[in-house]
Amino acid sequence: MNASAADRLPVVVIGAGPTGLAAAAHLVDRGIEPLVLEAGAQAGAAVRAWAHVRLFSPWGEVTDRAAEKLLAPTGWVRPDAEGYPTGGEWAERYLRPLADVLGDRVRLGARVTGVSRAGRDRIVDADRAAQPFTVHVVHADGREERITARAVIDASGTWSRPGPAGGDGLPALGERAAADRVSYRVPDLADPAVRARYAGRRTAVIGSGASAFTALALLADLAKSEDGAGTHATWILRRGISGSTFGGGTADRLPARGALGLAAKAAVDEGRADAVTGFRTEAIERDGDGRLVLVAEDGRRLDPVDEVVVLTGFRPDLSFLDELRLDLDERLQAPVALAPLIDPNQHSCGTVYPHGAGELSHPEEGVYLVGMKSYGRAPTFLALTGYEQVRSVVAALAGDHESAGRVELVLPETGVCGGAGLFDQPPADDSRADGGGCCAPAPALVQLGTTAPDSAMMEA
Template identity: 85%
Template sequence: MNASATTELPVVVIGAGPAGLAAAAHLVDRGLDPLVLEAGPVPGAAVREWSHVRLFSTWGEVVDPAAEKLLAPTGWTRPDPAAYPSGGDWAERYLRPLADVLGDRVRVGATVTGVSRAGRDRIVDADREAQPFVVQVACADGREERVLARAVIDASGTWATPSPAGGSGLPALGEKAAADRMTYRVPDLRDPVVRARYAGRRTAVIGSGASAFTALALLADLAKSDDGAGTKAVWILRRGISGSTFGGGEADQLPARGALGLAAKAAVDGGHADAVTGFRTEVIERGTDGRLVLVGDDGRRLDAVDEVIVLTGFRPDLSFLDELRLGLDERLQAPVALAPLIDPNQHSCGTVHPHGHRELSHPETGVYLVGMKSYGRAPTFLAMTGYEQVRSVAAAIAGDLDSADRVELTLPETGVCGGAGLFDAPDTTQADDGGCCAPAPQLVRLTPPAAAPAAADEAPAGGCCAS
């Protein structure tokens, strides 16, 4: 196929979430034809799965300008830019109308199972870049089909691939067998069935980011309610508790994010949650009563719990991109040029350098990973970052490199180094649950607030192993 024929093909966008639909809007604005393939039954399917969780970004920060331009002629009214939407609000009041405007450019129930170059596996060099992309799709009705594309934008996110409880990055021994007592999402305690699962029970919460904060705060509220007597959380961290553990607090430039950390601290200070520090889960055992015992890599055994909430982050699914030549960082699984800019070992204060198509490109020309997937395992992503990414990528695909290279973005900082990341809810914040300086396991109760772990067990506030 010649180059001019290839440019007549659509740009395939994988995923109809916030970044994917924004990418489609920018492509339309550029006069290009997008085709958005969404595995779920509706646009924004992943966002709807955490519909009960409130974002800590305002409406003014989670509506893409090109999307708003498409929506405006329909009579769509932008929500109050100062208000905070829930995931359900975001999906229903923004993503659904945007998908409706895009119309048949968005297909649901279409799971991408592979991407390659036409007639070229990843080994073949000859005439490679002249060939269109082949996108293999599994349809909801059982059919398979192939779509040719001039470029591919993967905005499929990481929601479907949560990280395990195991401290080594692998599932803990016994984790899969204990699946009926474990969840990898923030539970919706408004649901009577879900609420009954945790009310009056002892629950382990594994994780150190905004999702863990949310779960701790919800369980504390349940413990204080009429039907929640006896509810108790055990917060498991792989490092110690320091001044940065609960995020930026009042210094956070996203006030709702700072308040979330303070709510988690209140849960611990109020005795509704005990914190176990320096604990890396190695084994999950089931007792004769069905309860679970977590065993650390040092052999320490915690008291039995009824439920385990694992909020240790997410990771990208790269399996269907295996025939493409991707340039990914060996640690973060993010594009090589982007990884140093978002490395949580270096960037812990919300400082992410502006970036666009050049940082998101790969050896396979015409392929881009955007949105949360572009960050691999790094926990520092905001919706506004994804919107700027797709603006730049769409401009590059359209051939407007001047615009594509003109990337400017200022992100709100946490106000602290270390601790919570930058994700709009739900986050994936737990690179290694804290980096270095992990202390020996210790059970602490921060009541009153002045009581804290011994100095030898704390990572210093302001950074990792700072002297």
């Protein structure tokens, strides 16, 4: 296919979440036609799945500039920049209007099942780069379609693949059999049916990041309520407790997240949650009463619980990209050039430098993984990161390599030493461990138990 014919093809964007819709807005701004394919029935389907959870970034940091430009003629007004939206508010007040203005460029109920080069499987070299991409789609009604694209931006996120309870990265023995008592989401205790499931019961919360903090704080609030007598949480940590376990506290550059860690600490300090450290789950068994017993790799057995909430992170679905030549880090499953910037084994305070097309490129030219998916299994993703990624990627696709390589955004430091408790390492700069620094605002315990991490933000 010649260059002029290829230029007339759309750029397929997989996922109509925050990063995917921002990519579409940047493409429109550059005069490039996008086609957004969303598996869900609505834009921001994954965000809507945690509608009850509040972001720890304010409105001013979760809207994209190109998207705002596209929305402006419609009369859309950005909410108060200092306010913190819930997932539901983010979806309804920003993502839905953005999808509406994009119109037919967004196709809902369109699940991508494969991406390849036209007429070329993964092993074929001949004339490969000259071929457009074919994107295989299954629609909600079962109809199959093949879409030809000049480039592919995968912003499908990681929400569909939560991490398991097993300490080895695989489901624990008995985990699938206990599916009726095991959840992989922060519970929505405003839902009467969900509230009844946890009220007055004992719940094990597995995980050590901000999602686990959210669950612990919610359950602590439930224990204080009239219908929550007897509610108790057992917090399962795979590592020990250190000064970084509860996040950055007053040193966190994102105050709402620092407050969330303090809320989880309060739940433990007040006796509404017990912390069990160094516990790597090997099995989940049922006792004679049908309750669940967690068994560690070292043989330890915990007291029975009624429910288990597994919040051990997420991982990308790479299955539908199998015919493409991707260069991914063997540990994080993130692009090789990006992985050193986000590897929590190396970066104890979570600082991620702005990055774009250069770090997100692959041997298969014209394919980019962006948003939460670009982080693979790494945590602590911010919406601003995704917006800067797609600004750079779209500039590269437009041939504006100077803009693609230019940093146009200074991302806030996450300010969370030890990776929000995920990895108990000393901070890279010991002066940060005590919350020092001239510009770190003190967190406020607002709406206790309803603040969530942007790492919970999965783009579709």
